[in-house]
Amino acid sequence: MPLEIVRNDITKMQVDAIVNAANCSLLGGGGVDGAIHRAAGPELLAECRTLGGCGTGDAKITKGYRLPARHVIHTVGPVWNGGVHGEKELLTSCYRSSLELAAENDCESVAFPLISAGIYGYPRAEAIRVAVDTISSFLAEHDMTVYLVIFDKDSFVIGSKLFRDISQYIDDNYAAEHDDSTARSRRLELPRMFSAAAAPIRSVKQKVAADMYRAAQEDTCADEDTDELLCAVAANSLEEALGQLDESFSQMLLRKIDEKGMTDAQCYKKANIDRKLFSKIRGDIHYRPSKPTVLAFAIALELPLNEAKDMLMKAGYALSHSSKSDIIVEYFIQRGNYNIFEINEALFAFDQNLLGA
Numbered sequence: 001m002p003l004e005i006v007r008n009d010i011t012k013m014q015v016d017a018i019v020n021a022a023n024c025s026l027l028g029g030g031g032v033d034g035a036i037h038r039a040a041g042p043e044l045l046a047e048c049r050t051l052g053g054c055g056t057g058d059a060k061i062t063k064g065y066r067l068p069a070r071h072v073i074h075t076v077g078p079v080w081n082g083g084v085h086g087e088k089e090l091l092t093s094c095y096r097s098s099l100e101l102a103a104e105n106d107c108e109s110v111a112f113p114l115i116s117a118g119i120y121g122y123p124r125a126e127a128i129r130v131a132v133d134t135i136s137s138f139l140a141e142h143d144m145t146v147y148l149v150i151f152d153k154d155s156f157v158i159g160s161k162l163f164r165d166i167s168q169y170i171d172d173n174y175a176a177e178h179d180d181s182t183a184r185s186r187r188l189e190l191p192r193m194f195s196a197a198a199a200p201i202r203s204v205k206q207k208v209a210a211d212m213y214r215a216a217q218e219d220t221c222a223d224e225d226t227d228e229l230l231c232a233v234a235a236n237s238l239e240e241a242l243g244q245l246d247e248s249f250s251q252m253l254l255r256k257i258d259e260k261g262m263t264d265a266q267c268y269k270k271a272n273i274d275r276k277l278f279s280k281i282r283g284d285i286h287y288r289p290s291k292p293t294v295l296a297f298a299i300a301l302e303l304p305l306n307e308a309k310d311m312l313m314k315a316g317y318a319l320s321h322s323s324k325s326d327i328i329v330e331y332f333i334q335r336g337n338y339n340i341f342e343i344n345e346a347l348f349a350f351d352q353n354l355l356g357a
C-alpha cells in the first residue's frame, strides 16, 4: 500500500528515512524533534550543526545513526497563525521537499509525523488533509511506500461533520449480531429475483421460492420447514450463481479498466495498490485478493454499489452490515466520493483496517 496511516512512535519505524518536524536551527527541541534526537544519539546533533539551519518549508538530510532508519530528513513546518500567512503552502512544501529529497537519496520507504500539528499549532484535520493530499499526488508519479505516523489517538481527527455523518450511517445500518428480528427478517428478505412481487414466475425454483415467500409472510410454516425450503432454494440459487461465475475477479478488473479507458498504472495508483501486487493479479486470472484490495479497486474504478458487490462476489466476498468497515466504504460509494485516501482517513478514524494491499 503506497500510503499507509499507522499508529506508532516514528523512532521505531523500520524505513529508509524518517522525517523530523524540526525548527530552523536544526539543533533539536521538544516533541518529535526531541524524541528523534534522543533515539539517534549525539552524533545526529553533531551532523545537524554542520548544516547551517533550515528554512521553513525546506528539508535537509542526515544519517540516522542509532535509529532503525538509514536517514533523518529534517523539515521545518510553519507556525499556525490563523491560516492567512501562507501556512498551507509552506506545509505542502515541507512534505514535497522531504519526498523529493528522499527520492534523490534512493529511499524506497519514508515515514512522516504530522508536521506542525503539535507545538506549531496547525489544526489537526487540516494538517492531515495537507499531508494526505501532498503525499498522494507525489505517489501518483513515484513508486515509494510512505507512512503517516500518528503518535497518539487524539491527534488524528477528520472533519467533525464527516465524523458525525459516518457515525449516524453506521448506527442506521450496523446489523445487530444475533437478534431474533434478524433471524425473522432472514426468512422474509428473499433474494429480489425470488420475490413474489417480482416479474412473472419463470422457473420452478422461483415458483418454490415465491410459495415460500408467501408462506413466510403468512408465517404459516414452522421454522424448520421454512429453513428446509430456504436451503433447497439456496442450493438451487447457489447452483445458478455458480453457473454465472464465468468471469474471475482478475478478468472483471482488467475488463473494467479497459471500459473506463484507464491505464493499469492509473488504476492501481488510484487504488493505493503497489505495482508488484497489481502484476500478480494481472498475471493470474484465478488470483484471490484480500477483501480490502478488491474494495480498493472498486473505488479506483468508481463502481456503483451493485457493481462493487459483483466484483466482491467474484473474489468470494460480500459487503456486510455487520462490518463497520464495509458500512463506511458503502457510505462513501453511496455519496459518490471515490477518494481512497479520504476513505482511509475515515477508516483510520474509526479504528478500521485501511483499503489497499
Ligand code: APR
Binding pocket: 008, 009, 010, 011, 021, 022, 023, 028, 029, 030, 031, 032, 033, 034, 035, 077, 113, 114, 115, 116, 117, 118, 119, 120, 121, 122, 149, 150, 151, 152, 155
Ligand atoms: N512519533 C510520531 N509522532 C510524534 C512523536 C513520535 N515519537 N512525538 C510527537 N509526535 C507527533 C505529535 O503528536 C504531533 O502530532 O508529531 C506531531 C508534530 O508535533 P511536534 O513535534 O510538536 O512538531 P511541530 O508541531 O511541527 O512543532 C515543531 O516543536 O519540537 C519542536 O523543535 C521543534 O520547534 C519545533 C516545533
